[in-house]
Amino acid sequence: MLATTLLAAAEEGGEDGGFWADAYPIIPHPAELIVGLLAFAVLYWVVAKKVVPAFEKLYQERSEAIEGGIARAEQAQAEAQQAREQYSSQLAEARGEAARIRAEAQSERKAIVEAARTEAAEAAARETERGRAQLAAEVTQARSELSRQVGELAVELASRIVGESLAGSDATTRTVDRFLADLEERAPSGSAGGATSLGKA
Amino acid sequence: MSLVATALGHSAGSAVPVPLAAGEGFESPGVTDFWQPLIGEGAWAITRASIVMVLSVVFLAWVMVAVTRRLAVVPGKAQFAAEAGYNLVRNGLGREVIGSPDFLKFLPLLVTLFFLILVNNVFAIIPVIQFPTMSRVGFPAALALVVFVVYHFVAIKKKGLGPYLKSLVPPGLPGWLVPFIFLLELVTYFFTRPVTLALRLFGNMFAGHLLLLLFTLGGEYMLLHSDAPVLQVLSVGSFAGSFVMTAFELLVEVLQAYIFTLLTALYIAGSLADEH
Amino acid sequence: MEGNIAILGYGLSAIGPGIGVGLIFAAYINGVARQPEARGLLQPIAFLGFALAEALAIFGLALAFVFR
Numbered sequence: 001m002l003a004t005t006l007l008a009a010a011e012e013g014g015e016d017g018g019f020w021a022d023a024y025p026i027i028p029h030p031a032e033l034i035v036g037l038l039a040f041a042v043l044y045w046v047v048a049k050k051v052v053p054a055f056e057k058l059y060q061e062r063s064e065a066i067e068g069g070i071a072r073a074e075q076a077q078a079e080a081q082q083a084r085e086q087y088s089s090q091l092a093e094a095r096g097e098a099a100r101i102r103a104e105a106q107s108e109r110k111a112i113v114e115a116a117r118t119e120a121a122e123a124a125a126r127e128t129e130r131g132r133a134q135l136a137a138e139v140t141q142a143r144s145e146l147s148r149q150v151g152e153l154a155v156e157l158a159s160r161i162v163g164e165s166l167a168g169s170d171a172t173t174r175t176v177d178r179f180l181a182d183l184e185e186r187a188p189s190g191s192a193g194g195a196t197s198l199g200k201a
Numbered sequence: 202m203s204l205v206a207t208a209l210g211h212s213a214g215s216a217v218p219v220p221l222a223a224g225e226g227f228e229s230p231g232v233t234d235f236w237q238p239l240i241g242e243g244a245w246a247i248t249r250a251s252i253v254m255v256l257s258v259v260f261l262a263w264v265m266v267a268v269t270r271r272l273a274v275v276p277g278k279a280q281f282a283a284e285a286g287y288n289l290v291r292n293g294l295g296r297e298v299i300g301s302p303d304f305l306k307f308l309p310l311l312v313t314l315f316f317l318i319l320v321n322n323v324f325a326i327i328p329v330i331q332f333p334t335m336s337r338v339g340f341p342a343a344l345a346l347v348v349f350v351v352y353h354f355v356a357i358k359k360k361g362l363g364p365y366l367k368s369l370v371p372p373g374l375p376g377w378l379v380p381f382i383f384l385l386e387l388v389t390y391f392f393t394r395p396v397t398l399a400l401r402l403f404g405n406m407f408a409g410h411l412l413l414l415l416f417t418l419g420g421e422y423m424l425l426h427s428d429a430p431v432l433q434v435l436s437v438g439s440f441a442g443s444f445v446m447t448a449f450e451l452l453v454e455v456l457q458a459y460i461f462t463l464l465t466a467l468y469i470a471g472s473l474a475d476e477h
Numbered sequence: 478m479e480g481n482i483a484i485l486g487y488g489l490s491a492i493g494p495g496i497g498v499g500l501i502f503a504a505y506i507n508g509v510a511r512q513p514e515a516r517g518l519l520q521p522i523a524f525l526g527f528a529l530a531e532a533l534a535i536f537g538l539a540l541a542f543v544f545r
Contacts, residue, residue, distance in 0.1 A: 020243060021236040024542045025407060026400065028339035030244045035251040036343030039258045043317055046262045048309035054269035055287050056305070062274050232542075298521050396539075397532040404538045463524050470521070 147183075151176045227422045230414035235336055235407070250337040253330055257320045265316075290315045290462060298466040299473065307469055310351060314344060315462040318402065322454030325410060326447050335457075336407040338399065345399035348465045353390075356472035398464055405457045409450045416443035483541040490537025497530035 020029060155176055238246035268283040276284055290312050295304035318335065325333030335341050356365045369386040370379055420439030423432040505523035509516045 020238070020246070021233050023232075023236075025232050025235065025336075026338050026403070026539050026542050028342040029246075029248065029337060030339070031246060032248060032251055032254075032337050032339030033343050035247075035254055036340040037347070039254045039340075040313065040317065040344060040347055043258050043261055044309060044313045046265055047313045047316075051265045051269050051287070052309050052312060054272050055284070055291070056308075058272045058274065065274055297517055393532050397528065397535050400535040400539055401528075401531060404535055408538075460524065460528075463521075464528050467521050467525055467528075 147180060151180055154179075227419070227426075230411060230418055234414060235410075237332070248337065249332050250334045250340065253324055253332050253334045254321060254340060256330070257317065257324060257334065261316055261320055286316070287312065294459075294462050294466045298463065299470045303473055304466075307351075307466070310347075311462050311466060314348070314465055315458055318344070318461055319455060319458035322406060322458055323451070325406065325454065326413075326450055333406040333410045335402050335405075336410050338403045338407075341399040341402040341461075344402075344461070345395045348398060348468065349395035352465075352468040352472045355469055359473060394468060398461065402457050402461055405453055409446070409453055413443055413446050413450060416440070416446055481541075483544045486544070487534075487537045487541035490540075491534045494530045494532075494534035494537075497533075498527055501526040501530060 023029075155172060159172075235250075237249035239249055239252060240247040268279065272280060291304075291308060294315070295308050295311050298304075299307060321334040321340070324330045325336075359365075360368060366383075366387075369390060370383050374382060416439050420436040420443065423436035423439060427433065501523055505519055508519045
């Protein structure tokens with residue numbers, strides 16, 4: 001009703017700008033109302049079709065990018081953790097290996113030392129044995145030498161005492177040998193016995 | 202009237218003729234200055250405000266499409282500014298007031314309203330264009346009509362008509378108060394809200410531009426049409442006042458666009474809320 | 478002196494809402510100053526109150542144009 005009155009008034013409007021020139025400013029001008037609605041509709045269409053979807057898509061992409069970045073960082077961290085664990089386990093392994101090698105080397109060394117020691121001991125024993133044998137041989141030789149010399153000395157002494165040189169005669173040699181054999185028989189072992197028998201003779 | 206006045210949107214129309222009887226009198230700017238039909242006459246005339254409105258839509262659509270065509274995850278300078286504007290509406294008004302996730306549905310409405318009003322208001326102080334579209338009540342009325350339809354439609358769709366009308370009255374009131382409150386709320390929801398929404402914007406822009414006109418035309422009159430040298434000197438103050446008022450207008454224009462959109466968001470949030 | 482008495486009516490009608498809007502924002506500023514984290518909660522309430530109070534002044538403006 002208001003609209004019709006307004007329109008009627010507008011129709012009546014003269015050349016003086018008419019009703020609208022002097023109308024209450026709170027009465028909406030119909031053409032402007034329609035232009036306003038259309039303008040809003042057009043802009044709304046643009047915003048709803050282009051602007052808001054574009055921005056929302058952008059925000060989604062951005063949040064995904066940030067979340068993806070976080071995921072990537074977490075993955076990298078996990079990988080680093082894994083690598084560290086692997087590294088430390090390898091390190092422990094290597095350390096164990098080294099310890100084992102060291103222990104092995106130690107035992108080997110001990111064995112070598114032991115072997116060397118036994119060998120040395122054996123060599124020493126052998127040397128001692130040989131020395132002893134040589135010594136024994138020398139003793140025997142010395143003893144036989146001594147007994148011969150003692151015989152000679154005894155003969156020489158006896159001949160000097162007897163006054164006649166028995167030296168060189170077969171009888172004397174035989175006597176001496178017999179005597180010595182007797183000596184041997186009387187003192188079958190030990191130099192002491194021999195010495196005693198020698199002293200007695 | 203002089204060039205200055207015409208440039209500022211003061212039509213030199215003869216609607217209210219200058220009272221020539223007293224020689225030269227100052228004709229204070231009024232309602233008539235806002236009636237500027239460019240094509241046609243009367244109720245269906247294409248007015249200067251309509252042209253500005255169409256211009257603003259073309260400008261906005263062009264800027265928006267240009268900006269959104271080249272959106273990148275890592276923003277450049279232009280995109281950063283566009284995002285700041287968009288986020289003001291999206292987060293500051295939509296998410297804060299309506300709440301997630303419902304606000305996404307109303308985001309186009311809020312974005313359209315905010316930027317349409319903002320650009321139209323700021324056009325009011327941009328030279329050459331310099332006409333506040335929203336000082337013609339038809340435009341704010343159209344926008345308020347849209348908001349009015351939207352928030353009622355949302356509420357009825359969510360609650361149904363009966364429960365919606367029932368929910369207008371807060372629960373726990375004494376029985377004899379219910380009819381009064383219901384009437385009051387009915388008037389608030391169906392009359393006060395849309396009318397004040399439209400008239401607030403209209404009133405601010407109308408009064409602001411009227412003030413600007415007053416300062417500028419007053420200064421011009423004092424400078425050019427008065428015989429008293431004192432007035433000619435004082436016109437400097439009037440022009441300075443117009444500059445100050447222009448700066449103030451910029452603030453009011455942005456604020457009004459914000460308040461209109463904020464109230465729209467509030468009304469929609471109220472329609473979506475379960476309680477009164 | 479010429480003029481329209483309706484403008485005076487608007488002036489009168491703007492007094493109450495002016496005080497009301499002032500009170501609303503004073504309370505809002507107080508609230509935010511005391512509890513800055515409540516800003517998001519208070520802002521819609523403040524603006525709703527502001528819109529309600531300002532509605533009266535807007536009616537005054539409208540009526541000033543109607544009864545001239």
